Amino acid sequence: MLKEERHQTILSEVELHNRILLTDIAEALDVSIDTVRRDVKELDGDHKLRKVHGGAISLGFTTNSTRNNNIYRLEDKSTIAEKALVLLKDGAVIFVDGGTTCLELARLLPAELELTCFTHSLPVAMELLSKPNVTVIMVGGQVSKESQTAIGANAIHNLSEIKVDYSFIGTGYVDSQYGLTEFDWDIVQVKKAVIKCAKKTVLLSISEKLNSQHRYKTCEINAINTMITELDPADKLLNPFREHDIGLL
Amino acid sequence: MLKEERHQTILSEVELHNRILLTDIAEALDVSIDTVRRDVKELDGDHKLRKVHGGAISLGFTTNSTRNNNIYRLEDKSTIAEKALVLLKDGAVIFVDGGTTCLELARLLPAELELTCFTHSLPVAMELLSKPNVTVIMVGGQVSKESQTAIGANAIHNLSEIKVDYSFIGTGYVDSQYGLTEFDWDIVQVKKAVIKCAKKTVLLSISEKLNSQHRYKTCEINAINTMITELDPADKLLNPFREHDIGLL
DNA sequence: TTTTATTTTGCGTTTTTTTGCTATTTTTAG
DNA sequence: CTAAAAATAGCAAAAAAACGCAAAATAAAA
Structure with missing residues (x-):
């Protein structure tokens, strides 16, 4: 599995679900948690997503009250x-x-x-x-x-x-x-x-x-x-x- | 095996699978990994594909995200x-x-x-x-x-x-x-x-x-x-x- | 055809990148 | 405050890339 592939997978997962857990990704891609951590760190550095404790969230998914409160509808x-x-x-x-x-x-x-x-x-x-x-x-x-x-x-x-x-x-x-x-x-x-x-x-x-x-x-x-x-x-x-x-x- | 032939084969493989591993190609074409490496490097230079560590990926494969902006340098x-x-x-x-x-x-x-x-x-x-x-x-x-x-x-x-x-x-x-x-x-x-x-x-x-x-x-x-x-x-x-x-x- | 020059290819060595592991520190949540 | 989860840092093995070089293949010239 190429690094670029993992990056693409991670990004599309983030776009789809607005958030991901590092542990989930590690299991899904069958690589160590460290690798996922490094991948996410790199993607964060490129401003492709935002890394948070334990996972990552989509850039579009801001903690803005308007968006957050209404996402469920x-x-x-x-x-x-x-x-x-x-x-x-x-x-x-x-x-x-x-x-x-x-x-x-x-x-x-x-x-x-x-x-x-x-x-x-x-x-x-x-x-x-x-x-x-x-x-x-x-x-x-x-x-x-x-x-x-x-x-x-x-x-x-x-x-x-x-x-x-x-x-x-x-x-x-x-x-x-x-x-x-x-x-x-x-x-x-x-x-x-x-x-x-x-x-x-x-x-x-x-x-x-x-x-x-x-x-x-x-x-x-x-x-x-x-x-x-x-x-x-x-x-x-x-x-x-x-x-x-x-x-x- | 002509160089052009290899290039065509590599390109069609990339288009088909969106990604390739250099090792796989080397084995399939029965040439050394170095040759494949050089081929892919050349194709990358011609913007026919994108070379990454361990392989190459299709150019169209990465354009799925609008955030994939110019993060060059x-x-x-x-x-x-x-x-x-x-x-x-x-x-x-x-x-x-x-x-x-x-x-x-x-x-x-x-x-x-x-x-x-x-x-x-x-x-x-x-x-x-x-x-x-x-x-x-x-x-x-x-x-x-x-x-x-x-x-x-x-x-x-x-x-x-x-x-x-x-x-x-x-x-x-x-x-x-x-x-x-x-x-x-x-x-x-x-x-x-x-x-x-x-x-x-x-x-x-x-x-x-x-x-x-x-x-x-x-x-x-x-x-x-x-x-x-x-x-x-x-x-x-x-x-x-x-x-x-x-x-x- | 033979000779020469150029390109291509493969190999060994060195360097870089990637990855997983362990130990330690930091953060989070009850 | 404490315990669990997560992040960080250092390290070593493995994979891949880069580099120089020589042999082989191809093209060009005599």
Whole structure:
């Protein structure tokens, strides 16, 4: 077994499971734990993964609260992103918000789809770069450490100068009465600008967030043209939203 | 057995199995291990496969990861980044260019250092987010897939509205006569803007790039205030640069 | 064809890399 | 605080690579 092969195996394991245990890898590859330790150390030195006590974790798998807390609903988020894809046609110009659900949308974009994508999210932009037929435009501004998105006056100003067919956005909280709300004031300001620059706004939200609210309001519920959850559109949980002028997917 | 025949056999074996062991090939072709070693070395030189300790692997085999970026001469690049750190003091406002050398600078920033960092590079921005005392400001624009940096008119315009203490930049090619040059026209335009927005410009470049040039010019060599390579500043290779008004580190 | 020059190949030696083992120190968790 | 797990460092055996050199094969020239 060549060293390069082990490296490749280790990397793909890390990418797949987001984390590995050195002991597991050593057993799977049938080499000593020392060898695996040295391999991982080398890969860490090359910034291919991050070595931690007892194992290694994927670089993309940061200890960021947003990502960590929501990883367990990734299935639902993929479902949502899949549904959103039907709205997209070749040549469309869209904005993709930050957050794991929107990131999932970016991931699931088919390679052949031709799009122009604006985003203020670093992870989304990185993901979109791997799509050969997508033109990626990063909206600049001060980057928030928690959300890994550009926010602030500069970002808002940049958004004011563009117009897109669709904005795909996430939200912290959504309620049929109170609309979309957030914990963070600055995030709200940016989301307002995002909605303003779109002909149509599509909300991607896991059902867990339905009927919850927080301090600062992004917009009323009828500012949203389409809401996509992992639920069946006929689900009774969505009933309160049916009264408003909003499409459900 | 002709040499060309062996080369073909080796290549098809590599393509088929994604990897080969030199010992296996030597036995299969009934030639000495040295011959195989030389064959593989030659094929590696022609970029037909990648030679590794004990064997060779297919070029396509390693391209499965987007993080498989240019980690070439990472040691030297770390050395350069370490040197650059001495220029940085708390409260400084800097711009960090794209490229692996500048990315290494971002990585090596001490956690306690308090900075305001502008960048147009997605990887650099991501890296800077992990620094608790660094304010990160992303310069927006269309994102180039190869360089993973924002370029184009929008990026240049955004750069025209800022002023930083230091710009840390990389370059494709640098020559004491011809100055800094690039292969890509759009990259040159952005780099010009980066230099313009800085009080002082610091060039980070591995010595390999010294005395090389390409099509499009970024700036004259004396537009650079400080040049940092992995070499000792007294190295004779740097002599041609000493004539200009440029600091060496 | 014979001779000469060049390239290729194999072999022995030396050097480097890789790997697993042991002993010791460090980290983690109860 | 203590015990288990993990990391580190040093070491030696084995594998592989690098190097020089001479024999063999091939090509070129007389």
